Amino acid sequence: MMTEKKYQAVIAELIFETALHVGTGRDNPGTDAPVRRNNTGDLVIPGTAIAGALRTLATRLAPRIDLTAKRKCIELSYEDKQKREEDKICGCAVCHLFGEFYPNKKNTKTEDDGGRASRLWIYDAKLISAPRPFVRDGVGIDRRTGVAASAARVKFDTEVVPAGAKFELRVEMEDVNDNDLKLLAATLAEWQAGRAWLGGNTARGLGNAKLDKIRFMRNELDTGKQLLDYLKADDPKDAATEVTDWLKHKVANARENPNPGYNGKNRPFLAASFQLAFDGPFLMHDATAATVVGFDHLPLLDAVPGFNEKPRPPLMAGSGLRGVLRSHAERIARTIASFNAYNAYKEGKGEASKLFLKSCPACNPLEDDATKPLTRCDKFLETSEEFEKIKDHVEDKHLCLGCLLFGSTVRGSRLKMMDAKLEGEPQWKLLDFLAIDRFTGGGLEGAKFDAMALWRPTFNVKLFLEEPEDWELGWLALVLRDMIEQRLTFGFGAAKGFGHARAQKIEIQCGFLRDDDWGVDFGKIKPKDENVPGFYRVAKFTEADWEAQKSIVSKWVEVFRTKLKREGETLPTRKQDSYFDGNLEKLYPLTEA
Numbered sequence: 001m002m003t004e005k006k007y008q009a010v011i012a013e014l015i016f017e018t019a020l021h022v023g024t025g026r027d028n029p030g031t032d033a034p035v036r037r038n039n040t041g042d043l044v045i046p047g048t049a050i051a052g053a054l055r056t057l058a059t060r061l062a063p064r065i066d067l068t069a070k071r072k073c074i075e076l077s078y079e080d081k082q083k084r085e086e087d088k089i090c091g092c093a094v095c096h097l098f099g100e101f102y103p104n105k106k107n108t109k110t111e112d113d114g115g116r117a118s119r120l121w122i123y124d125a126k127l128i129s130a131p132r133p134f135v136r137d138g139v140g141i142d143r144r145t146g147v148a149a150s151a152a153r154v155k156f157d158t159e160v161v162p163a164g165a166k167f168e169l170r171v172e173m174e175d176v177n178d179n180d181l182k183l184l185a186a187t188l189a190e191w192q193a194g195r196a197w198l199g200g201n202t203a204r205g206l207g208n209a210k211l212d213k214i215r216f217m218r219n220e221l222d223t224g225k226q227l228l229d230y231l232k233a234d235d236p237k238d239a240a241t242e243v244t245d246w247l248k249h250k251v252a253n254a255r256e257n258p259n260p261g262y263n264g265k266n267r268p269f270l271a272a273s274f275q276l277a278f279d280g281p282f283l284m285h286d287a288t289a290a291t292v293v294g295f296d297h298l299p300l301l302d303a304v305p306g307f308n309e310k311p312r313p314p315l316m317a318g319s320g321l322r323g324v325l326r327s328h329a330e331r332i333a334r335t336i337a338s339f340n341a342y343n344a345y346k347e348g349k350g351e352a353s354k355l356f357l358k359s360c361p362a363c364n365p366l367e368d369d370a371t372k373p374l375t376r377c378d379k380f381l382e383t384s385e386e387f388e389k390i391k392d393h394v395e396d397k398h399l400c401l402g403c404l405l406f407g408s409t410v411r412g413s414r415l416k417m418m419d420a421k422l423e424g425e426p427q428w429k430l431l432d433f434l435a436i437d438r439f440t441g442g443g444l445e446g447a448k449f450d451a452m453a454l455w456r457p458t459f460n461v462k463l464f465l466e467e468p469e470d471w472e473l474g475w476l477a478l479v480l481r482d483m484i485e486q487r488l489t490f491g492f493g494a495a496k497g498f499g500h501a502r503a504q505k506i507e508i509q510c511g512f513l514r515d516d517d518w519g520v521d522f523g524k525i526k527p528k529d530e531n532v533p534g535f536y537r538v539a540k541f542t543e544a545d546w547e548a549q550k551s552i553v554s555k556w557v558e559v560f561r562t563k564l565k566r567e568g569e570t571l572p573t574r575k576q577d578s579y580f581d582g583n584l585e586k587l588y589p590l591t592e593a
């Protein structure tokens with residue numbers, strides 16, 4: 001078959017909703033910082049990094065669309081990868097579009113044998129406009145002692161492009177068929193809906209983007225004039241014409257023809273947004289901003305101001321928020337698990353401490369000592385005899401629930417916390433007082449410092465969870481309930497009454513494709529208007545619907561309580577427990593509230 005030659009390209013603007021790391025050029029493309037300076041000093045996102053992010057998403061979307069190549073990508077399954085012979089191509093829809101991982105040289109004689117590289121040519125995306133880059137200073141703080149922990153391990157300076165940066169995306173394609181275009185359109189539509197993440201720090205809230213002004217350009221190259229224009233143009237896109245509503249039509253087509261044989265995970269995502277309203281001062285630390293402005297403590301700013309410039313709007317770092325949510329979630333889980341162990345002990349099922357350790361729901365992500373209670377899972381696995389065998393495919397049963405939901409080094413995280421933007425104008429308050437140890441609340445060696453605190457700020461918080469499961473939703477619902485009841489504190493100085501915030505204006509978005517994807521009846525919260533960006537449809541509920549959705553939420557919480565027992569799973573058992581083994585059990589006996 002002759003290949004049809006024509007010029008086809010997608011041109012769009014990639015706009016970042018959160019800040020973005022700038023790499024040094026030493027990073028591997030696509031794995032860490034996605035933005036780099038090219039040899040003329042301009043900021044670019046390498047095409048390989050964009051291709052990697054698009055491919056990851058396309059791999060998740062492909063099984064849901066009715067495409068000719070129905071097989072699951074070999075890359076998805078560890079077992080399949082092991083079994084596959086070196087010279088065998090995958091042949092799935094994703095590999096057809098993005099290229100085989102190991103193009104087979106022996107079999108490239110015929111056109112549709114696969115074995116070829118990508119049909120997409122993705123350009124380095126150039127920066128169109130941005131507030132200027134700034135350096136964010138990341139010093140890891142040891143949670144217990146409050147001092148900067150092991151400098152070599154956790155100190156990092158990074159150049160960051162602030163939120164609002166715009167890049168030009170350009171994807172040209174060659175020999176694409178209708179299936180390829182359908183899959184590409186579905187993937188771009190998800191980016192259009194703001195569900196794009198680039199770079200390796202997305203779990204910490206960086207690199208969230210959306211696509212805007214998407215244009216599909218085509219030059220059929222059929223007539224002499226088309227060909228001549230194409231050859232004469234400095235930029236081939238200038239000799240192409242836009243196909244109106246290309247994305248809209250292709251996505252509608254992909255949505256209306258879902259793969260009837262789909263049997264993967266049913267829930268695409270959960271996105272939650274809410275406001276955190278502080279009732280007093282809020283103090284967070286950003287060393288760089290503080291130094292420039294001349295204070296010891298200052299919240300993270302959208303960009304560091306120059307001299308004679310007023311400070312830019314403050315942000316609450318996604319990483320900080322995530323830490324607070326995680327440690328509160330751990331507390332909830334350990335409390336329920338302690339009750340479970342104690343009840344099982346009363347039923348004669350064994351020693352309470354052994355029962356607790358067998359199903360330990362949450363490690364301490366900062367505990368490296370394998371002999372201590374609650375050693376972090378990553379460390380604990382490294383010391384196990386099985387490690388060499390399992391390190392490339394760590395399974396659920398190897399990790400605590402905390403690591404499964406909030407992430408671990410070996411597995412990464414599906415939960416993303418975005419930097420939270422301030423609502424309205426900041427009100428600053430100068431504080432002049434003794435340094436407070438963040439954990440004990442006591443004065444730190446009498447050191448005096450001054451600080452700029454935000455007075456009664458309200459931040460807009462956003463989190464995103466891919467493929468949520470019932471138990472995860474139940475756990476997050478419990479954390480959210482405690483935030484509504486103002487039981488969590490954020491930033492420095494909790495003991496001085498700082499950092500008390502209430503969650504309000506909650507909106508939960510549930511992504512779905514088929515009506516039965518979530519196994520619950522969305523009823524009246526189902527979308528009325530289907531004409532919104534994105535491949536997935538979105539059901540929204542707010543606090544107002546909360547009562548009506550109560551039965552759904554309490555079912556999730558029930559599943560979480562059961563999951564905590566981790567029945568039928570054999571977790572690596574930790575050595576020691578600090579509650580049942582020590583005096584704590586005698587000092588604070590368990591009583592049901």
Ligand SMILES: [Zn+2]
Nearest residue numbers: 073090092095
């Ligand atoms: Zn494949």
Ligand SMILES: [Zn+2]
Nearest residue numbers: 363377400403
């Ligand atoms: Zn863990």
